[in-house]
Amino acid sequence: MLRVGGHSPWFARPPQKGAPRRVFCFSFAGGNASTYRGWQALAGARAEICAIQLPGRADRLLEQPLEALADVVGAVAREINLLDPAPFVVFGHSLGALLAFELARLLQSAGLPLPEHLFVSACDAPQRRRPLRRVHDLPADELKSVLQSYAATPPAVLANDELMELVLPAVRADFRMAFDYRYRKADLLRIPVTVLAGCDEHDPDALEVTMWREETQRGFKVHWFKGGHFFILDHDRAIVESVLGDWSAMAQSHAVSK
Template identity: 40%
Template sequence: MSHFFSTRSWIVRSNTQTQAQMRLFCFPFAGGGASTYQSWQRYLPEKVEICAVQLPGRENRMREKPYQEITPLVEALKQELNPYLDLPFAFFGHSLGALISFELARHLRRDHQIEPQHLFLSACRAPQFFADIAPLHALPQPALIAELRRLEGTPEDVLQNQDLMRMIVPMLRADFSVFENYLYYPEEPLSCPITAFAGQQDQRAPAEMVAWWREQTTSKFTMHTLPGKHFFINEARESLLALVRADL
């Protein structure tokens, strides 16, 4: 049975696969942490090593200041991932994580002339449509909690726990700021294949806007719509991972 451990604060790895031929870096949604991907190793071939990305401000990095803008975050990630790019690699990101993985892929191409073997982008509208996102980061706390409840990604007992919410709301606001302050600059499409996932009832990232990721690659583009709302990554996990496994 695989156990999860951290070799560096940014990267949390399933027990290091000695026979790993590829690494899959997994980036969290707003408010999420590396533990989201804790069980994923057992669904994927042993040759693929799961490397979950732990951003500052959550879980075992709760005391650190979270990033509020994408460029400094991606610059930091580029440095932290560098020692792990000795094997072929792919990126998976859900919601905020999809945006981070896309921008990181563009930065790596620009600065190091390398790209992921594959990009898996989940529950995230294509960047051309970010200007239309309703801003959450500056909402008063009751309205923010109502929105979190509607998104169904935060357990109700957490939403009702005032002490816990006092700890995590600043990190959530910072994560939403990364999303909502993002400015898209067109570049040449990536040359790696992109697989996009959308939730059938997801209003924040509707399937018709997720489908426009096809413009961001000159390679193969595949789109899958799965049952659920914005957090179908939980409800439809096995279906999603079967599709990831097939592509890898």
């Protein structure tokens, strides 16, 4: 891992010393930190958006991608712990939600500072995950077709064979990470959990959504958005407001109940 000017490559932009609050964000499989490029302008001075950049993509394109979820979570936990203390929450979409969930679990079990809230987006409750295809083992052309069907990868990237040759190792690593993930019971989280879900992907009473409640001993809430699995690409403002609003509301509720 190469640090440039003291800046950790795990963050798309250097976290600012003295930030009042931070939102650490994990992208979906095959995505990168640019998923959250518009969030800082929407959050303004209310919070610093810290998008996580995994190896093998964007400015880390030439680095070896990580295939084990525990390796990613462990590295990010260390990086967060090196920052100056500030209240924070963790957000993740799809595979990123599993990373966010396991990061919160790791921080809690290690006795490290906890996020004040966990936000999981477009992700089945870990104990109710549906079986996944072995997408990571597909030939390159078939894997590109899968990415095209998801409509989350820019067409210009999909059409660039040389770029795709560089990008696909990270895509495969992400899908393998999701495929290999196995849920294990652990202590309930001592922080609130908010689920964000797409109306076209789940029914309101779907256990894949509601069973996230079983992972926390604190508050629980669900927000619904128009769209399917990648609704995150169309609702930046509403999602940012949901994150910051729930964070503040549940933090105040906890303070009053003490």
